[in-house]
Amino acid sequence: MAQVEVGIVSYTVSADYFAEVGADFDTQAVDDAVLAQLNLLAPAGVTVHRNGTVTADEGVADEAREVDWPALLQRIDLDQILADNGR
Numbered sequence: 001m002a003q004v005e006v007g008i009v010s011y012t013v014s015a016d017y018f019a020e021v022g023a024d025f026d027t028q029a030v031d032d033a034v035l036a037q038l039n040l041l042a043p044a045g046v047t048v049h050r051n052g053t054v055t056a057d058e059g060v061a062d063e064a065r066e067v068d069w070p071a072l073l074q075r076i077d078l079d080q081i082l083a084d085n086g087r
Contacts, residue, residue, distance in 0.1 A: 001045075003055040009048055009069040011038050013078070021082065029085040037076045043067065 012031045038048050045057035046064040056064035 001057045004061050006056045006061050006064040007054045008052045024087040026085045033081045041072045
């Protein structure tokens with residue numbers, strides 16, 4: 001099934017947040033883990049890519065445009081991801 005671009009989501013952890021928690025992390029691994037979790041939470045047929053572009057199967061494109069990405073991001077346990085990716 002063909003995929004169409006339906007939006008963009010900013011999922012990467014900001015440098016300010018890393019500075020706030022005050023430790024050294026593998027930032028690429030943290031962002032990869034957040035992306036992986038976000039894709040698990042996204043509806044079937046919807047994919048968030050490394051560059052933040054969201055694509056969806058044509059049949060779920062309208063549903064994908066309505067996803068509350070900030071709400072999905074809040075469901076991700078960032079503290080655990082940081083704990084798993086410290087240096």
